[in-house]
Amino acid sequence: MNEKHDKNETRPDFLSAWMKMTGDVWGNMFRSWSDATATIRPSAASPGGASSHAQASLDAAMKAWQVLSSTMNRPEIMDSMFKGSGTMPEILMQLAQSTLAGFMEFQQKWFERAGRIGKSTEAYTFEDLDENAFRAWNEIYQKEFRQFFNIPQLGLTRFYQEKVNQTLDKFNLFQTAIGEFIRLLYLPMTKSFSVVQEKLAELSEAGELPEDSQKYYQMWIKILEGHYMTLFQSTEYIETMGKTLDAMSEFSAAKNDLLEDMLNMLPIPKQKDMDDLYKDIYLLKKRIKALEKKLKH
Amino acid sequence: MGEPKIPVDLILSKLVEDADKARARAHKASDVLLGPLDSEIAATPYEVVCQEDRVKLKHYKPVTDIKLKTPLLVVYALINRETMLDLQPGRSVVETLLAHGIDLYMIDWGYPTRKDRFLTIDDHVNGYMDTMIDFIRQKHHLKKINLMGICMGGTFSVIYSALNPAKIKNLVTTVTPTNFDTDKGLLHVWMKAVDPDHLTDTFGNISGDVMNFGFLLLNPARLMIDKYVGFLENMDNKKFVENFVRMEKWIFDSPDLPGETFRQFIKDFYQKNLLIQSKLEVGDRRVDLKNLRMPLINFYGKYDHLVPPQACELLTSRVGSKDTTDVCLETGHIGIYVSSKCQQEFAPRIAAWLAERDAPDQKPRKKKSTAPKKTKVKTAGRSKSSQRLRKDTQRSG
Numbered sequence: 001m002n003e004k005h006d007k008n009e010t011r012p013d014f015l016s017a018w019m020k021m022t023g024d025v026w027g028n029m030f031r032s033w034s035d036a037t038a039t040i041r042p043s044a045a046s047p048g049g050a051s052s053h054a055q056a057s058l059d060a061a062m063k064a065w066q067v068l069s070s071t072m073n074r075p076e077i078m079d080s081m082f083k084g085s086g087t088m089p090e091i092l093m094q095l096a097q098s099t100l101a102g103f104m105e106f107q108q109k110w111f112e113r114a115g116r117i118g119k120s121t122e123a124y125t126f127e128d129l130d131e132n133a134f135r136a137w138n139e140i141y142q143k144e145f146r147q148f149f150n151i152p153q154l155g156l157t158r159f160y161q162e163k164v165n166q167t168l169d170k171f172n173l174f175q176t177a178i179g180e181f182i183r184l185l186y187l188p189m190t191k192s193f194s195v196v197q198e199k200l201a202e203l204s205e206a207g208e209l210p211e212d213s214q215k216y217y218q219m220w221i222k223i224l225e226g227h228y229m230t231l232f233q234s235t236e237y238i239e240t241m242g243k244t245l246d247a248m249s250e251f252s253a254a255k256n257d258l259l260e261d262m263l264n265m266l267p268i269p270k271q272k273d274m275d276d277l278y279k280d281i282y283l284l285k286k287r288i289k290a291l292e293k294k295l296k297h
Numbered sequence: 298m299g300e301p302k303i304p305v306d307l308i309l310s311k312l313v314e315d316a317d318k319a320r321a322r323a324h325k326a327s328d329v330l331l332g333p334l335d336s337e338i339a340a341t342p343y344e345v346v347c348q349e350d351r352v353k354l355k356h357y358k359p360v361t362d363i364k365l366k367t368p369l370l371v372v373y374a375l376i377n378r379e380t381m382l383d384l385q386p387g388r389s390v391v392e393t394l395l396a397h398g399i400d401l402y403m404i405d406w407g408y409p410t411r412k413d414r415f416l417t418i419d420d421h422v423n424g425y426m427d428t429m430i431d432f433i434r435q436k437h438h439l440k441k442i443n444l445m446g447i448c449m450g451g452t453f454s455v456i457y458s459a460l461n462p463a464k465i466k467n468l469v470t471t472v473t474p475t476n477f478d479t480d481k482g483l484l485h486v487w488m489k490a491v492d493p494d495h496l497t498d499t500f501g502n503i504s505g506d507v508m509n510f511g512f513l514l515l516n517p518a519r520l521m522i523d524k525y526v527g528f529l530e531n532m533d534n535k536k537f538v539e540n541f542v543r544m545e546k547w548i549f550d551s552p553d554l555p556g557e558t559f560r561q562f563i564k565d566f567y568q569k570n571l572l573i574q575s576k577l578e579v580g581d582r583r584v585d586l587k588n589l590r591m592p593l594i595n596f597y598g599k600y601d602h603l604v605p606p607q608a609c610e611l612l613t614s615r616v617g618s619k620d621t622t623d624v625c626l627e628t629g630h631i632g633i634y635v636s637s638k639c640q641q642e643f644a645p646r647i648a649a650w651l652a653e654r655d656a657p658d659q660k661p662r663k664k665k666s667t668a669p670k671k672t673k674v675k676t677a678g679r680s681k682s683s684q685r686l687r688k689d690t691q692r693s694g
């Protein structure tokens with residue numbers, strides 16, 4: 001307890017010593033530099049010259065640093081600063097706790113899923129699939145992480161920051177959606193392999209195993225085709241496909257929005273400018289064609 | 298417990314045999330793949346006789362005397378390219394139609410760019426198609442021409458003919474979706490879950506590659522695995538490799554789809570099914586199928602996984618024409634145009650059907666009964682060759 005108290009007491013002293021030392025070092029360097037330039041190029045140091053402006057700026061910066069360091073040395077300011085810095089770890093701790101909770105939930109779902117590995121899903125059935133990792137992650141993301149991207153932004157750059165956050169959010173949602181979509185596409189592969197294994201066991205018991213390797217391939221491709229046909233008609237697939245396309249569109253729109261802001265700084269037309277122009281040309285051409293037809297008839 | 302009867306020795310010896318064959322094949326294949334290959338597509342000579350923006354009108358050079366007075370305009374879909382109709386000599390719809398003395402025109406939609414994103418179905422049908430049809434009518438001093446549509450191009454042709462019946466003499470629709478209220482084809486099921494507004498607003502045009510990926514997903518086992526296994530098994534066969542490469546060239550040559558056209562096609566066709574109900578509006582005009590009073594022949598594939606028969610066969614019962622024919626071929630979406638068997642059943646049949654209806658002052662045909670003349674033709678039961686044909690089709694996409 002005493003040790004902790006001592007540490008807190010020594011912190012302001014250490015900081016003020018560092019600030020004083022920094023001020024002294026930069027002050028000495030600055031003095032040596034101005035002496036040197038005055039010796040080498042006396043004209044450059046003349047009043048009104050570029051050099052004198054730079055010197056004046058440096059003078060002002062040094063003075064500001066000295067004022068700041070002496071102010072910072074006051075004990076009440078030091079206390080307040082350290083109190084403020086103490087809140088930062090609290091925020092980080094909250095974020096870490098939330099991440100950890102999410103991770104635990106994620107892991108728990110994984111364990112639950114692992115427990116069901118032995119119970120294989122029925123062949124040609126895709127309606128009641130096990131809860132999957134992508135869904136679990138999506139749930140955690142929506143519940144825990146997404147809020148951070150929706151924190152209201154403040155100040156002059158709020159619109160830009162908001163767009164960055166939206167792009168990151170949409171990217172995460174798109175990644176989750178495409179992950180689930182790809183997992184669905186992979187399912188018939190795994191299912192078809194297990195069905196082939198079962199068939200081979202049956203054939204082997206009946207002593208009817210084909211000698212030709214082509215026949216094994218034909219058997220597998222036919223089963224695979226059947227599984228895909230069943231999957232593609234399932235509500236689960238159709239919903240996931242729709243969600244993936246939506247997520248892709250939303251991410252792409254957010255990314256374009258962000259890029260257009262960046263392109264504003266460059267002397268080139270943006271896609272939106274070009275689209276406006278294309279629309280004008282399209283409408284004009286349409287009117288001209290209609291007029292031409294009227295004239296002909 | 299009975300002993301498993303596994304002929305391990307036979308299986309192993311067969312595997313060794315297969316491995317030897319594969320090695321010999323790979324050796325020969327390197328000669329084939331490194332040597333000169335003739336994989337040119339769309340080789341039949343033509344000239345561009347009219348152009349508006351990116352859209353061109355091709356006129357094929359006749360190879361024989363023109364036997365039909367009325368020229369034929371072929372309208373392909375906006376998805377993939379019209380080169381499919383002229384894939385290779387001997388397997389070319391274009392070649393067969395020319396050989397039957399048809400004066401043949403075809404629309405090449407070109408490659409839409411970002412600036413084309415605002416083009417609607419109205420712009421394609423009442424704009425580009427109308428310009429091309431008027432050009433042909435004026436060139437040949439004819440009031441009417443023959444029109445043939447492929448897939449989405451067939452849908453456009455139906456719309457055009459319903460809006461402009463005075464300009465179309467005979468209408469040929471092939472694998473043309475007109476009834477979208479079916480869950481037989483996966484596209485019909487999937488498109489109901491797609492939000493076209495979202496996609497169009499974000500991407501402008503719909504990428505051809507993305508659409509192609511969607512088409513591959515319709516049957517990944519066959520189109521992404523089995524097809525290439527088939528290639529590996531035959532890559533020492535020069536003719537096979539050439540044909541395979543031709544098909545690959547065509548299938549992955551995918552122009553983007555103008556955004557506004559995609560939006561309307563998904564909403565009004567796939568999601569609301571307005572065309573078959575004669576409720577569709579294009580360019581502020583209602584498309585009434587009863588206006589289709591010209592002779593109509595409607596081809597579709599029994600094993601078409603993109604546009605199933607259910608999406609095609611309702612059309613003839615909804616039109617105003619009394620001379621309609623449905624032809625269901627035992628093949629798939631692409632096989633109808635490129636399979637060897639359909640070369641005999643498809644294009645020659647169109648030529649004969651058009652020839653029967655080519656008289657300039659043709660009077661209405663006498664009806665044998667009071668019922669309108671509706672012909673429904675189906676090919677005979679599945680023969681061995683038709684099964685092979687189906688496999689070809691699946692492999693070719």
